[in-house]
Amino acid sequence: MKKSLYSRLIGYTLKYKGLFFLSIGGFLLFAVADISAVEWLKQVIAYINETSTNSFNPLYLAVFLGVIAVIRGIGFYVGNYFMANVGLKVVHNLRRDLIKSLLYQPMSFFDQASKGEIVNRIIFTTNQITGAATNALKIIAKEGFLLIGLFVYLLYLSWKLTLVILVIAPLIAVIVAIAGKRLRRVARKIQDVMGQVTQVSNEIALGAKEIKSFSNESGEEKRFEEANDENLKQNLKMESTGNLTTPLIQIFVAFALAAMSYLALTNLEELNLPSESFVAFFTAAGLMARPIRQLSSLNAVIQRGLAAAEDIFSAIDRAPEKYNEGLEINKDLEGDVSIEDVSFSYSEEGDPVLKNISINVNKGETIALVGKSGSGKSTIVNLLNRFYDNYEGKIKIDGYDIKKVKLKDLRRSISFVSQDPTLFNDTVKNNIAYGMPEVTDTAVFQAAREANAYEFIMALPEGFDTVIGDSGDLLSGGEKQRVAIARALLKQSSILIFDEATSALDNESEKEIQSAIEKASKNKTTFVIAHRLSTVEKADKICVLENGEITQTGTHEELIKEEGLYHTLQGKPELTDEIKIEEVVDDFVPTIINEETSFWNEMNFRNIAL
Ligand SMILES: Nc1ncnc2c1ncn2[C@@H]1O[C@H](COP(=O)(O)OP(=O)(O)OP(=O)(O)O)[C@@H](O)[C@H]1O
Ligand SMILES: [Mg+2]
Known part of the structure; x- marks a missing residue:
């Protein structure tokens, strides 16, 4: 179920393959630029220490940094803009499909459906889907490339030290899995509650005459308050779970860095690392914190999007009135x-x-x-x-x-x-x-x-x-x-x-x-x-x-x-x-x-x- 849901969502995204891969290309540039900046630092230190005989001259180094900045900027723009472009188009298409399905629903559907929920689905829930359809892919591309790049770079600098990093990876995966489960549950509840908030707000806006003539202002206030309170509660739960994973991951990364620095400093001779590589290694390892954090929040983004997608797709798939089926009558009926x-x-x-x-x-x-x-x-x-x-x-x-x-x-x-x-x-x-x-x-x-x-x-x-x-x-x-x-x-x-x-x-x-x-x-x-x-x-x-x-x-x-x-x-x-x-x-x-x-x-x- 989950898989087909996701592949259907990705289907909406891949309609814009060209834009999508352009964006991925942008993020690739962005990652390369980030890693090149660390390499630049390494080269600068090498120049100062005069450790390397073939180190670059200062002019090259300066130009190199400038070029990196420009490439990074271009990568950022291309990556983000085109991914947002795809995301907005996905929402646009989902809304179109939703309205299409809605318009052809039989009367009995409208008798039972809450108008607030319908409107909420079209406005709020479709937006949530971009989380899974594009934001997730953006994180995978942008941070994934950077993480892989950094990892390769670290291996190139010192494979022994890099092994330590591998030890913490499974621990992080476990935390992410636990948080993700909870997030999806909370996300589904938020959708329901948001529907109620919209519903009550609509009715207050539209039923002013009745509310006034029955003097039910306080009753409506209470009704709204209940939906609003529940919404707050669920959002707080979501924030609490979401924000707990970030510091936990940062702490794990810091522990790993601490362990590595100890190992490195006590085994300097065996490692045989020149000082510029040493600095570059820790700089690059430190740079891994952000992609790891982002990639771990990926689960929350995907879960929220999937909860939304489930709701949207079940609405889109609801059987329509068979508008165009049946006997065709070309003449006007007479009226017996x-x-x-x-x-x-x-x-x-x-x-x-x-x-x-x-x-x-x-x-x-x-x-x-x-x-x-x-x-x-x-x-x-x-x-x-x-x-x-x-x-x-x-x-x-x-x-x-x-x-x-x-x-x-x-x-x-x-x-x-x-x-x-x-x-x-x-x-x-x-x-x-x-x-x-x-x-x-x-x-x-x-x-x-x-x-x-x-x-x-x-x-x-x-x-x-x-x-x-x-x-x-x-x-x-x-x-x-x-x-x-x-x-x-x-x-x-x-x-x-x-x-x-x-x-x-x-x-x-x-x-x-x-x-x-x-x-x-x-x-x-x-x-x-x-x-x-x-x-x-x-x-x-x-x-x-x-x-x-x-x-x-x-x-x-x-x-x-x-x-x-x-x-x-x-x-x-x-x-x-x-x-x-x-x-x-x-x-x-x-x-x-x-x-x-x-x-x-x-x-x-x-x-x-x-
Ligand atoms: N969409 C609906 N869903 C469920 N029950 C309905 C629905 N519409 C009407 N009813 C019920 O069906 C019954 C007949 O309703 P109907 O609207 O046909 O009455 P009516 O004769 O047109 O009344 P009025 O003169 O007040 O317009 C009523 O008991 C009503 O509660
Ligand atoms: Mg009637």
């Missing part, structure tokens, strides 16, 4: 919809939300779904859009089983205005033309007119070019809905689904929306989920839902004569009126969902990334 004995539950253990639902709608008809909050109205349209497909029974459009049709083709045929439409932080025009970049301005204006949105849009400071803030904060609830309707109309699909918002609109807005839907539903198969009688009366067919079951079907005239929920709802301004309390709760939930989704869509996290 038949729902046949459909039962559905959001979770395997949960109670069914829909029970044996059967609805038949001919093309061009308008069907209204009414029922109390939670009775399953939105769920039916979720299934029509195939946001979920683990239902029993069949849903057919024009006779095609929608499970077998290409998702892309199916969704192209459906215009959907959800209960809490999301507007993106973009201009009104782009919001209406969402997903349809090639439409003309005239078409956008026309759609806005049909949605009764044209007038108020023109009254905005910059008309259609006005940027509507986060989740369309600058617009009222009714205006947002009309923009969403315009967007659905522009799509010109044969099936229109309108999930009316539960929040009470003023009479004026309601009428505007009402007439917009009526205009829009002409010649289209229209599903209207309605909370108001006025919306329903003109429908060709009304289905009354109670606890996931259809209890009544018929036209307004028929239903009003029957005993049943529809009859009892008469005379109430809102069809869901009798459940006022649920209504309030219901209203509250979408607010959160809406703001969360919009947070998402507007990619506020761009700011965090910078």
Whole structure:
């Protein structure tokens, strides 16, 4: 597992082989320059002692030092810059792959996933991966070359003394192994905790209205504090383990140097080392401390990166919605919809939300779904859009089983205005033309007119070019809905689904929306989920839902004569009126969902990334 994980990571790095090896070359130069500097010192002492007959003259020595410095500088720049270049590209590609996988996740994934964790993964965790993907390789190249070079140089100066160094190597390896294990455990925990910190911060930023109205500032403070405390604790653990290995290694190296110096000084004759070699040997041996320390921290870097990689790759590998599979339908669907004995539950253990639902709608008809909050109205349209497909029974459009049709083709045929439409932080025009970049301005204006949105849009400071803030904060609830309707109309699909918002609109807005839907539903198969009688009366067919079951079907005239929920709802301004309390709760939930989704869509996290 570990191995395949690492080779996959290296795969991301090796995509940039050229840059990568250029960087390695840079580090090689850097190491050669460092060792040459010691040799320079040796030559200087040899010159002073006049021990060597063929020692260099001072001019050569001076030039030599200058050249070393320049080579070292070039090596440093080339090595570090190109390795960073590869590292940034790896993060860039990982983020791209993550987003690609995220966008094609089924709805059920978004229901369950914490938004904070998703954002955290894209921003924080991907960065951690560079640790394993490039930083580790950088240390291996930069410090590894230096260490090997120094070792060879030491052997050349005195192989006997060098043997002593070999004795401490296994000891260091043991310490590194122990610390590494612990670090990986801590690193994984830090990722989780960081996700919580992001999650709570997002919710605080986005849920200001709810926090204030429920006066839950202290509650949020506490919730954040818990995540923050845990984060601190885990980071401290990480620092403590990480920083303990460094001094331990330094102490080992110093002990080894001490032992060597004793051996060397007491056996000077046998060693037969000239003084310049003696100085060079200890200088070079001392220089080994840094690469050893760096290489030993390598494990921590790799462990942190691997913990991150495990998380990222499992996210990337999550099975996507099969967007491009299935029956291709090149023509536009006409819009004959038949729902046949459909039962559905959001979770395997949960109670069914829909029970044996059967609805038949001919093309061009308008069907209204009414029922109390939670009775399953939105769920039916979720299934029509195939946001979920683990239902029993069949849903057919024009006779095609929608499970077998290409998702892309199916969704192209459906215009959907959800209960809490999301507007993106973009201009009104782009919001209406969402997903349809090639439409003309005239078409956008026309759609806005049909949605009764044209007038108020023109009254905005910059008309259609006005940027509507986060989740369309600058617009009222009714205006947002009309923009969403315009967007659905522009799509010109044969099936229109309108999930009316539960929040009470003023009479004026309601009428505007009402007439917009009526205009829009002409010649289209229209599903209207309605909370108001006025919306329903003109429908060709009304289905009354109670606890996931259809209890009544018929036209307004028929239903009003029957005993049943529809009859009892008469005379109430809102069809869901009798459940006022649920209504309030219901209203509250979408607010959160809406703001969360919009947070998402507007990619506020761009700011965090910078
Ligand atoms: N994504 C989901 N995951 C799990 N359960 C869900 C999900 N969405 C809805 N439910 C549950 O399914 C049931 C039906 O919900 P649905 O949204 O279809 O109701 P609704 O009739 O549209 O209500 P409203 O009028 O309030 O919009 C509810 O009990 C709800 O709690
Ligand atoms: Mg609903």
